[in-house]
Amino acid sequence: MTKMKKIGVVSLGCSKNLVDTEVMLGHLVNQGYQILEDFDRVDCLLVNTCAFLSEAVTESLDQIVELAKLKGEGRADRLVVTGCMVSRYGEELRGEIPEIDGVVHPGNLEGVIEAVTGENPVKQPEHDKFPTRLRSFPYHRAYLKIGEGCSNHCSYCMIPSLRGEFSSRETSSVLEEVRWLLDQDVREITLVSQDTGRYGFDGGAGSLSGLLREVLKVQGDYWLRVLYIHPSRVDEGLLDMIASDERVCRYLDVPFQHVSERILSLMGREDAPVADDVLELARRRLPGVFIRSTLMTGFPGETEKDFGELLQFVKNAGIEHLGVFAYSREEGTLAADFPGQVPSGLAKERMEILLAVQEEVSEERLKVLVGKDLEVMIEGADEKGTYGRHRGQAPEVDGVVYLDRPQVLGDIVAVRITGSSAYDLTGKILDE
Numbered sequence: 001m002t003k004m005k006k007i008g009v010v011s012l013g014c015s016k017n018l019v020d021t022e023v024m025l026g027h028l029v030n031q032g033y034q035i036l037e038d039f040d041r042v043d044c045l046l047v048n049t050c051a052f053l054s055e056a057v058t059e060s061l062d063q064i065v066e067l068a069k070l071k072g073e074g075r076a077d078r079l080v081v082t083g084c085m086v087s088r089y090g091e092e093l094r095g096e097i098p099e100i101d102g103v104v105h106p107g108n109l110e111g112v113i114e115a116v117t118g119e120n121p122v123k124q125p126e127h128d129k130f131p132t133r134l135r136s137f138p139y140h141r142a143y144l145k146i147g148e149g150c151s152n153h154c155s156y157c158m159i160p161s162l163r164g165e166f167s168s169r170e171t172s173s174v175l176e177e178v179r180w181l182l183d184q185d186v187r188e189i190t191l192v193s194q195d196t197g198r199y200g201f202d203g204g205a206g207s208l209s210g211l212l213r214e215v216l217k218v219q220g221d222y223w224l225r226v227l228y229i230h231p232s233r234v235d236e237g238l239l240d241m242i243a244s245d246e247r248v249c250r251y252l253d254v255p256f257q258h259v260s261e262r263i264l265s266l267m268g269r270e271d272a273p274v275a276d277d278v279l280e281l282a283r284r285r286l287p288g289v290f291i292r293s294t295l296m297t298g299f300p301g302e303t304e305k306d307f308g309e310l311l312q313f314v315k316n317a318g319i320e321h322l323g324v325f326a327y328s329r330e331e332g333t334l335a336a337d338f339p340g341q342v343p344s345g346l347a348k349e350r351m352e353i354l355l356a357v358q359e360e361v362s363e364e365r366l367k368v369l370v371g372k373d374l375e376v377m378i379e380g381a382d383e384k385g386t387y388g389r390h391r392g393q394a395p396e397v398d399g400v401v402y403l404d405r406p407q408v409l410g411d412i413v414a415v416r417i418t419g420s421s422a423y424d425l426t427g428k429i430l431d432e
């Protein structure tokens with residue numbers, strides 16, 4: 001019997017990167033590889049990197065160097081680097097870290113076979129099917145990528161140069177993956193891409209609401225969630241489609257980034273509609289919707305007045321889930337050369353101010369839920385007890401609901417909300 005080859009894997013970065021890791025692992029399992037969590041002795045070490053911000057670059061480099069050390073100690077024969085670091089630095093990486101044996105560009109995930117084995121793979125026949133994917137824990141929910149890249153070219157962002165222009169995945173391929181995930185008892189599917197609202201805009205594949213219509217034809221008792229919709233693509237058609245079927249979570253992830261017209265224009269997001277108008281439309285067409293957004297402080301040229309507008313917005317908008325980031329000057333982006341760079345200390349200070357205000361806003365938003373009955377999907381347990389998420393809480397980024405007793409992971413239970421804090425809720429499971 002031939003010995004199974006072993007591979008140790010580290011996946012860094014966002015949910016989209018995790019899907020890429022799962023697809024690469026699917027290719028490797030098909031080649032007879034076994035995936036190990038402990039790297040005591042493996043044939044190959046693989047790290048799928050993130051390079052979106054310089055902080056992520058540092059984390060990726062540290063990880064590569066650590067794995068190179070393990071290889072040096074004889075714990076692995078090969079080291080392969082994949083993901084955005086490869087897009088950003090290409091072959092330069094191999095020059096800097098000679099232990100790297102192979103690199104894989106995110107646009108060519110199948111290339112992982114050659115990089116890992118060091119041999120030319122036998123060419124598989126072309127087919128339209130979704131790529132084989134080895135799903136990672138937890139198994140009751142999954143991200144599903146409906147496109148790759150971004151065509152917005154925001155002046156601060158590396159994504160278009162790392163991942164290329166936005167390209168939609170074929171609807172048939174998305175549907176096939178939906179069916180495959182449901183066959184594996186997945187209870188929640190989260191549609192992701194860098195710019196999900198742009199689905200179909202690159203020709204042929206329809207629109208995001210058209211895609212949702214098709215997905216909802218797939219029978220089953222599941223939750224469907226959509227992440228990352230550019231404000232300019234929030235329209236009545238999309239909101240009505242979300243409202244049309246209760247399997248779609250009333251949840252809108254709409255990254256505003258800023259509200260000052262001048263800053264939005266410098267950001268290359270001048271086509272973004274007024275944030276308050278987007279919120280008003282969303283709440284009117286989708287009563288009870290939970291909003292997630294992200295904002296950026298300290299963009300080059302941001303004055304006290306611009307920041308004041310942003311602060312006022314956070315105070316009044318009543319957004320349920322808000323991420324705030326301090327601008328990070330990324331080499332190779334347009335904004336890196338803009339005049340009026342804001343000192344990073346000031347950018348962080350402004351970020352902290354917004355986060356403190358948001359804590360109060362979040363607390364107020366959560367209080368309103370006390371006494372309500374909500375469906376909760378069980379996510380896990382920690383020292384505070386078993387917890388889950390209601391439809392208005394996305395996996396990994398939003399708060400959770402702590403429950404009064406243990407439940408099976410992935411189950412959906414009816415819960416009466418009994419208490420709230422700044423970000424989390426508590427609830428009592430209702431007996432049938």
Ligand code: SF4
Nearest residue numbers: 150152153154157159
């Ligand atoms: S829309 Fe998002 S991913 Fe695309 S360029 Fe702008 S910030 Fe980057």
